[in-house]
Amino acid sequence: MGLTAVVAAFGLTFTGTTAAQAIQSFQIINVKKSTNQIGSQVIGSCLIRSAGGTCTITSGKSASRDIQLSLGVTRGAVASGLSIGAGGSISTTVACSSPALPANTSWKARKMGTKYSYQVRKSESAHGVVTTKTSGTLTAFNPYATRIACGTR
Incomplete structure (x- = not known):
């Protein structure tokens, strides 16, 4: 009869792990934060076909929230440690319009x-026995809903 059955037979509640199981904990350490960064993800684009043309990139574009993982930590645990959401993306609430541009300009x-x-x-x-491992440096990017960077580069 296993430990769970013995505990149940005596009407006790058992929480935790048995001696044969490892107990794991994770910490997010050495956090550095840089605000107002331009990410590499292009969330919208258009090609100006005729000289003097313009375009508008509308709101509602999807911007991904990137979170690197290591050592078996979950996305939610890292997000919690950084005090950011764990969801995969946000929807932007702003738009941008180009000035008149030369032909064949993005x-x-x-x-x-x-x-x-x-x-x-x-x-x-x-x-x-307690063992500790530390990952290399990881990165996360938490996008803003209210700011995007627009231009020809």
Whole structure:
């Protein structure tokens, strides 16, 4: 009869792990934060075909929230440690319009947001032995809904 069955037979509640199971914990450490960063993701673009043409990139574009993982930590745990949402993307609420541009020029909108660098520290305890591992430097990008960067580059 396993431990769960023995506990249930005596009407007790058991929480935690057995001695044979490892207990893991994660910490997000060495966090650095840079606001108002232009991300690499192009969220909208248009090609001006005729000289003097213009275009408008409308609101409602999807900007991805990027979170790097390591050592088995979950996306939600990293997001919580950085105090950001864990969802995969946000929808922008702003638009931008180009000035008159030369023919064959692309007008692009890129996401803007806060860029984070951090490390994950994993502690694991099994059989009375605690081991700790630290990841290399990881990054996350949390986009703004109300800001985008527009231009020809």
